[in-house]
Every structure is written in structure tokens, then in C-alpha cells.
Amino acid sequence: MTLAHERTAQFLEGVRRERRQIITPEGVPVTVDLADYGERLIAFMLDLVIWLVLTLAIYIPIIAAIAASGGSLIAISIALFIGFVVRNMYFVYFELAWRGATPGKRLVGLRVIDRAGGPLLPSAIVARNLTREVETFIPLGVLLTWGKAATGDWESLAIALWLLFFAALPFINRDRMRGGDLIAGTMVISLPKRVLSSDLVENTAQYTFTELQLRAYGAFELQVLEELLRHPDTPETMRVLNEVCDKICRKIGWATPVPPAEVVPFLREFYTAERGFLEREQLYGKVRADKFSPPTKAG
Amino acid sequence: MTVTDIAADRSALEAGGAAKTELVLKSSEFRKGREAGWRELEGLVGRVERRGVRALSLDELQRLPILYRAALSSLSVARTIALDRNLLLYLESLALRSFLAVYGPRANAFQGLRAFFGHELPAAVRSARWHILIAALCLVVGTVAGFMLTMQDEAWYTSFVPSGLAGGRGPASTRADLLDKEIFAPWPGAAESFGLFANVLFSHNTMIGIMTFGLGMAAGVPTVMLSVYQGLPLGAMLALHHNRDLTLDFVGWLTIHGVTELGALILFAAGGLVIAEKILFPGRYSRIENLALHGRVAAQIAVGAVLMLFVAAILEGGFRQLIQSTPWRLAVGLGVGALWLAYFGLVGRNASKTGVNALLDKAGPNALLEERRR
Numbered sequence: 140m141t142l143a144h145e146r147t148a149q150f151l152e153g154v155r156r157e158r159r160q161i162i163t164p165e166g167v168p169v170t171v172d173l174a175d176y177g178e179r180l181i182a183f184m185l186d187l188v189i190w191l192v193l194t195l196a197i198y199i200p201i202i203a204a205i206a207a208s209g210g211s212l213i214a215i216s217i218a219l220f221i222g223f224v225v226r227n228m229y230f231v232y233f234e235l236a237w238r239g240a241t242p243g244k245r246l247v248g249l250r251v252i253d254r255a256g257g258p259l260l261p262s263a264i265v266a267r268n269l270t271r272e273v274e275t276f277i278p279l280g281v282l283l284t285w286g287k288a289a290t291g292d293w294e295s296l297a298i299a300l301w302l303l304f305f306a307a308l309p310f311i312n313r314d315r316m317r318g319g320d321l322i323a324g325t326m327v328i329s330l331p332k333r334v335l336s337s338d339l340v341e342n343t344a345q346y347t348f349t350e351l352q353l354r355a356y357g358a359f360e361l362q363v364l365e366e367l368l369r370h371p372d373t374p375e376t377m378r379v380l381n382e383v384c385d386k387i388c389r390k391i392g393w394a395t396p397v398p399p400a401e402v403v404p405f406l407r408e409f410y411t412a413e414r415g416f417l418e419r420e421q422l423y424g425k426v427r428a429d430k431f432s433p434p435t436k437a438g
Numbered sequence: 439m440t441v442t443d444i445a446a447d448r449s450a451l452e453a454g455g456a457a458k459t460e461l462v463l464k465s466s467e468f469r470k471g472r473e474a475g476w477r478e479l480e481g482l483v484g485r486v487e488r489r490g491v492r493a494l495s496l497d498e499l500q501r502l503p504i505l506y507r508a509a510l511s512s513l514s515v516a517r518t519i520a521l522d523r524n525l526l527l528y529l530e531s532l533a534l535r536s537f538l539a540v541y542g543p544r545a546n547a548f549q550g551l552r553a554f555f556g557h558e559l560p561a562a563v564r565s566a567r568w569h570i571l572i573a574a575l576c577l578v579v580g581t582v583a584g585f586m587l588t589m590q591d592e593a594w595y596t597s598f599v600p601s602g603l604a605g606g607r608g609p610a611s612t613r614a615d616l617l618d619k620e621i622f623a624p625w626p627g628a629a630e631s632f633g634l635f636a637n638v639l640f641s642h643n644t645m646i647g648i649m650t651f652g653l654g655m656a657a658g659v660p661t662v663m664l665s666v667y668q669g670l671p672l673g674a675m676l677a678l679h680h681n682r683d684l685t686l687d688f689v690g691w692l693t694i695h696g697v698t699e700l701g702a703l704i705l706f707a708a709g710g711l712v713i714a715e716k717i718l719f720p721g722r723y724s725r726i727e728n729l730a731l732h733g734r735v736a737a738q739i740a741v742g743a744v745l746m747l748f749v750a751a752i753l754e755g756g757f758r759q760l761i762q763s764t765p766w767r768l769a770v771g772l773g774v775g776a777l778w779l780a781y782f783g784l785v786g787r788n789a790s791k792t793g794v795n796a797l798l799d800k801a802g803p804n805a806l807l808e809e810r811r812r
Contacts, residue, residue, distance in 0.1 A: 147523060164541070167510040169534050235550050236490070238542035250538060258541040261550030262558050266734055269554075269741045277644055277744070297649055304652075321729070322737040330538075333531040335476065336524050340466045362523040369524065415463045418521050422464070 146429070147362040159314065159326075161256035169256075171328040173315055174249045179327060185243030190229055194222045226276070230268040235261055244327075254314065254326045267319035274305045274318045339368055341404070341411045348409065352391040353416040359429035361413050368406060380406060465520035472512050476529070479505035479536055486539040506536045554738075557786025562738035564782065566708050569715070573707035576662050577700065580669020581676070588677035598674040607675075613682040643699060643747050647706035651713075651740050658714025665707045672700075690764035693771030695754035701778055702746035709739035746778065 148156070157173040198221065233241040239251035239259050251267070253259050278298045309315045314326050367383060370376045384402045387393070387409060397405045417427060482502055485493040494502065513529045520526060543550070563570070587594045592609035599607075607616065646668070653660035679688035713729065713736050720728040753774065761767050 163510065163533075163537050165507060165510055167514055167533070169510075169513070169537060170530050171534060231550060235543050238487070238538060252538065259543045261543050261553055264543060265550050265554040266737055266741075270737050273648060273737075273740055273744060278648065298645060301648065301652060319737075322733040324734065330535065331531065332535075333524075333528045335473070335480075335528040338466055338469060338522070338525075340463050342462075358521050361521055365523055411463065414465070414521050418463065418465055418519060421521070422519060 146359055147366075150359070150363065151366050156329075157313075157315070159328075161252070161254070163256055164258075171252065172331070174327040174329045176309065176315065178247050178249060178329060179309075179315075182241070182243040182247040182249050185246055186230070186241050187243075189242055190226055193229065194225050197221055197225065223272075227268060227272060230271070231265055234264045234268065239264070248330055248332075249327055250330045251325050251327055254316075254320075254324050259325070263323040263325055267323035267325055270319035270322055271317075275302065278302050336369055339365060339407060339410055340414070341407045344408060344412070346405060346408050346412075348391070348412045350416065352393075353413050355391050355430060356413060356417075357427040357429035357432055358417060358421075361410070361417060364406065364410055364413075368403075368410060377402075465516070465522060465525070468512075468515065468519060469522075469525060472508070475505055475508050476512065476532060479509055480532055483532070483536045483539045487535070502536075503540060506540050509533050509536055559738050559742050560782050560785045560787075562735045563705065563742055565735055566712050566739055569708040569711040570704060572711060573661075573665055573704045576665035576707065577669045577672075577704060580666035581673040582669075583666075584670035584673025585677045585680075586673070588674040589680070592678065592681065595674045595678055599671040607678070609678070611678070611682075613684065616679065616682060616684060616688075643702070643751070644744060647703055647743055647747060648740075650703065651706045651710045651736075651743075654710025654713035654736070655717065656714075657718055658711050661707050661710035661714060665703075668703060687764050690767035690771070694757065694761065694767040694774075695750045695771070697771045697775035698746050698753060698778065699750035701775065702743040702750060705739055705743035705746065709736045709743065712736040712739065742782075749774070 156175075158170050159173060160168045160170055162168050201221070230241055234251055237245060240249065244250065251259065251264070253263065278301050282295065282298050282302070305318050308321070309317050312321070314320075316326055320326055364383065367376070367380060370379075380402055381399070384397055384406055387406075388397065420427065478501070482494060482498055482505065486502075491499070509529065510533055513533045516522075516526055516529050584594075584598050588598065595609055646664075650661050650664045653664065676685070676688065679685055712732065716728045716732045716736075717725050723731065753770075757770070761770060
């Protein structure tokens with residue numbers, strides 16, 4: 140994505156998304172949006188809830204069965220072990236079967252991909268999820284169950300530091316990788332679905348714009364205008380469109396006033412002419428990012 | 439540009455006779471010609487995302503890579519000729535989604551686990567054999583030091599062995615004490631041994647292991663120190679039993695789980711040393727890059743070590759006191775040790791060469807089709 144598009148995105152969406160490029164094996168760079176911390180946290184929480192429900196569904200009959208026979212400690216051990224297995228199998232299974240997305244990630248719209256753009260190998264998925272165990276769950280379990288009983292203060296402190304370090308890791312590297320991602324060579328991206336709307340280009344030209352008039356704007360203004368024209372038809376949109384129309388007329392010195400009913404057709408034709416002009420210029424290597432960039436004179 | 443400029447420009451145009459021009463945009467024509475293909479690809483990818491590759495028929499599978507490559511080329515062209523934001527965003531998203539559909543993981547959980555335990559884990563351990571040797575040497579140095587010092591003066595025992603580990607044993611213990619309460623203590627029953635004891639041991643050892651591993655980040659110095667330090671109580675306990683003529687019984691008591699447990703601790707330390715090496719000697723990469731490149735090996739070793747500790751905890755907590763004879767304990771311990779050696783040393787030796795490549799081959803666009811035909 141070029142600089143102009145980046146600026147349009149920031150202007151229109153209000154937030155600045157971290158973007159990276161991966162190169163597909165075919166050699167084409169594709170832009171990916173890094174997942175936000177919030178999105179990842181929500182996805183993880185969802186997965187945790189699903190895991191808990193799943194494990195409890197398996198636990199309760201087992202605990203009931205064993206408690207009836209008297210061996211409650213065995214029950215706890217078996218329950219812990221099943222929790223361990225279900226937790227790991229859950230993440231590994233879904234990330235393999237659903238192409239890098241657990242149910243939580245899928246609901247939020249996240250995917251795990253190979254950082255270099257290669258195929259996501261099963262070993263990477265296994266590595267990134269088994270590391271989660273070493274990274275968080277085992278130390279957390281030790282801290283919660285045995286922290287007071289079996290380990291000393293220094294060990295508890297070491298565990299706490301360990302947990303803190305891995306919790307902080309996604310915040311201190313630029314690709315927001317947690318330990319498992321770092322090791323497996325993966326990253327988590329957000330994957331929004333985009334819809335292809337109809338082309339705004341008008342083929343019948345009622346108005347004619349001169350080259351000098353079209354030179355008034357750049358790609359940024361063009362894309363903002365495009366976004367405006369694609370907005371649903373509400374009184375509010377109409378008001379903004381009228382304002383924009385006035386501004387454009389003043390800027391390009393359009394003398395004849397545009398009647399209110401003609402505002403949308405006029406703007407669409409201006410959009411078409413402007414886009415045609417800018418695209419032609421771009422093809423000749425004269426890219427104009429916005430109205431402030433120096434005018435490139437032909438010839 | 440000024441308004442007068444524009445006015446002049448406009449009047450010049452009008453003077454020349456402004457003819458109504460039919461506007462033809464290259465990007466618009468480009469879109470008209472290709473939109474059908476994009477829509478078809480979008481439909482196929484949507485179905486793969488929802489229901490997996492199985493949702494597609496053979497014909498559709500054949501179309502998928504073709505449409506995918508066409509979409510990629512459309513994206514490249516659109517980036518140079520089009521300024522339609524909606525179109526560009528759509529193509530970016532479509533290219534990425536179809537890339538993920540075509541190059542997604544092509545194995546189920548079982549195959550993934552088999553690949554991991556079948557050749558990647560043993561291969562990672564084999565690749566770190568020098569680190570393992572160094573870690574083992576550190577442990578031996580610690581053990582010998584602990585043994586020598588405690589042989590001279592049993593007072594060292596109390597400073598080497600933390601009270602939690604000593605379990606009431608010490609210079610004051612007599613031969614009979616050690617035999618009845620420790621080496622041939624009665625089996626406490628399934629619940630106590632498998633349930634509580636094994637869990638405590640697993641947690642405790644894992645923590646020590648993780649510390650040894652993680653502190654490899656600090657250039658490996660703490661890793662080496664911890665390895666030596668772990669040998670000290672071992673040597674001290676050996677000396678204590680040696681002085682009471684219980685060497686063989688103690689070794690048997692220790693071997694049944696110790697081979698696995700110490701093996702795991704050595705693996706943790708070796709993983710820490712791998713990290714330390716990658717940080718200390720980054721070669722032509724930056725330190726973080728080098729760590730990311732080789733970190734996978736270290737993590738795989740750590741996962742293997744956790745696995746070993748798990749087995750060790752079951753052996754120690756459950757079976758040690760169940761088997762009440764020294765020869766049998768030695769046999770079980772050494773047998774398990776031989777199994778670990780065979781696993782890490784031999785498993786996946788041939789597969790490791792072809793394994794990753796085979797997986798890569800299997801992940802290409804045409805692999806989808808071949809997989810379905812099989």
C-alpha cells in the first residue's frame with residue numbers, strides 16, 4: 140500500500156493500523172494488518188472460556204465417578220492431566236483444521252500466518268502452542284497451586300518475573316509476537332473481509348474539466364471523495380456532498396453554479412475525470428499524493 | 439495555481455471548441471475484464487474458509503490455483519494503474535485470503551503431532567549434542583564437587599541439600615533409617631504417589647528446568663551455574679550413602695527416575711545454552727533475528743524436556759517405591775534411559791532430511807488437488 144493510501148486509511152478510519160508486507164511464494168507482496176492487542180486478548184479470552192466449558196464437561200463425570208470410589212487425589216490428577224491435554228489439543232487442532240484460526244480468533248477475525256509469507260507448517264503450529272504451555276500455563280499453575288507451599292520466596296519471584304517478561308514480550312517487539320510466535324516464526328494478523336462495490340466511473344461526460352482544473356487535487360482527495368460518494372444516501376451525506384461540491388467549484392474556478400439536483404452527477408463526473416487524469420499521470424510515473432505536493436508539469 | 443490561470447486555461451479550451459469526450463478509464467476497463475474471475479475466486483475462498491477444502495469439487499480445486507494467480511497478477515496491475523480505493527482494498531484482501539486458503543496448513547492435528555514428535559523433536563535434540571555434552575559436564579562437575587566435599591566432612595551435606603529436599607535425612611541419619619524410611623520405604627498407595635507426589639515433583643522440577651532454560655538469555659552464565667549447583671546436592675547425597683555403605687542401593691533408588699529427570703534437566707540447560715550461543719555469536723544477523731531463526735530448536739528442546747520430566751515424575755512418584763528391589767530399579771531406570779537415547783538418537787534420522795521438504799511440497803497450490811485425488 141502506498142503512502143497516499145496509508146494516509147487515506149488513517150483519515151477515513153481514524154485509527155492507524157500497523158501494516159506489514161509478506162511476499163507470497165509467487166513473488167507478489169501482499170499487505171497484512173497486524174492484529175491489535177485488544178483483539179488478541181478478546182480472542183484468547185473467548186478460547187479460554189470455550190476450553191473451560193469443554194474441560195468441565197469432561198471433568199464432572201470423571202470426578203463424580205472417582206469421588207464415588209473414594210480416590211479424590213487421583214481424580215484431581217486425572218482432571219489436571221485432561222485439562223492439560225484438552226488445552227493443547229484444542230489450540231493445535233483448530234489452528235490446523237481451520238487454517239490458523241481457533242474459534243476465538245475466528246470470531247474476532249484473526250489468523251495465524253507464517254511471518255515470511257511461506258506456507259504455515261504444522262510444526263510451527265505445534266511449536267507455537269506447546270510454547271504457550273512453558274510460557275504461561277505451567278508457571279501460572281505452579282504459582283497458584285504451589286507458590287505458597289513448596290517453593291520459596293525467591294522461586295516465586297523468579298516465576299513472577301518469568302510471567303511478566305512473557306506478558307510484556309508482545310509489547311516490546313514490532314511485530315507484536317509472543318514467545319511462541321517468535322519461536323515458530325509466525326505472526327497474528329487481522330483479516331477483514333472487503334466487499335467490492337460497483338465502479339463509480341461515469342462513462343457519459345456532461346461536464347468537461349480542463350487539465351489545469353484537474354491538477355488541483357491529488358490521490359488523497361480523490362479517495363476521500365470516492366468514500367463520500369459511496370456513503371449511503373442520507374440527508375447528512377447530502378449536506379456534506381453539497382459542501383464539498385461548493386469547495387471544489389471554488390478551488391477549480393467553476394463559474395456556473397451547480398443546481399442541487401445535479402450535485403451528485405456533477406461530483407461523479409468530476410471524480411471520473413480526476414481519476415482518469417491522475418491514473419494517466421501515475422502511469423507516466425508522475426504520482427501526486429495530495430493537493431499539497433508540487434504540481435508536476437507535463438513535458 | 440491561481441484562479442486567473444484556470445480561467446485562462448478554460449477560455450482557451452472553450453475557444454478551441456469543447457467537444458463532449460467519451461471517457462474511457464484504463465482501470466475501469468481492466469476491472470470489467472477481470473471482475474468475473476475475482477467474484478468466482480471470492481466464492482471459492484469463502485467456502486474453503488467456512489467448510490474447508492473438502493467443500494470444493496475436483497473442478498473447483500483445479501480452478502482455485504489458476505484464479506489465485508490471476509488475482510495476484512490483478513493486484514500487481516491494479517497497484518500501478520488504479521486509484522480506486524475500494525478496488526485496491528478488495529484485491530488486497532482477496533489476494534491475502536486466497537493465499538491463506540491455498541497455502542494453509544495441510545495436515546490434521548494428528549499428523550502435526552506426529553511430525554513434531556516423529557522427527558522434529560529428536561532432530562532438534564541431535565542438533566544440540568555439543569550443548570548437551572557441556573550441560574552434562576557441568577552437572578558432573580557439580581556432583582563430583584559435592585561428593586568430594588561431603589566425603590571429607592558431612593557437615594557440608596546440610597549446606598548443599600536444602601531442607602525441603604533433604605526430607606529429614608542428614609549427617610545424623612543411620613544406615614537403618616535411610617534403608618527403611620527412604621530407599622525401601624513402603625509404597626504409599628496409588629492416590630498419594632501418582633496424585634500428589636508426582637504433581638509436586640513435576641511442578642518443582644519444571645520450574646527449575648524453566649529457570650535454567652530461560653536464564654540462557656543472560657549469556658548462559660546462570661545456566662552453567664545452575665547446572666553445577668544442581669549437581670552439588672546429588673553428590674552430597676551420594677557421599678552420605680557411600681559413608682553408610684549404601685552406594686549401590688542408593689544408585690538404584692536414584693536411577694529409576696533420575697536418569698529421566700537428570701536427562702530432562704540437562705536438556706533444559708542445553709536449550710539455555712543454545713539460546714546463549716545464538717545471543718553471544720549472532721554471526722551475520724542481529725541478535726534478535728538470530729534468536730528468532732534458531733529459537734525454534736531451543737523451544738523444541740524445552741518441550742522435549744518437559745515431556746521427560748512428566749515421565750520422570752510418574753516414575754518417581756508412582757513406581758519407585760512400588761519396585762522394592764535394587765536390581766530391578768537399576769534395570770527399569772537404565773532401560774528407560776536407553777529408550778530415551780534411542781528416541782533422541784535414532785528416531786526420524788531419515789525422515790528429518792525429507793520431512794520438512796515433503797511438508798513444503800505438500801503445501802503448494804497443486805497439492806490440494808493431488809491430495810484430493812489420493
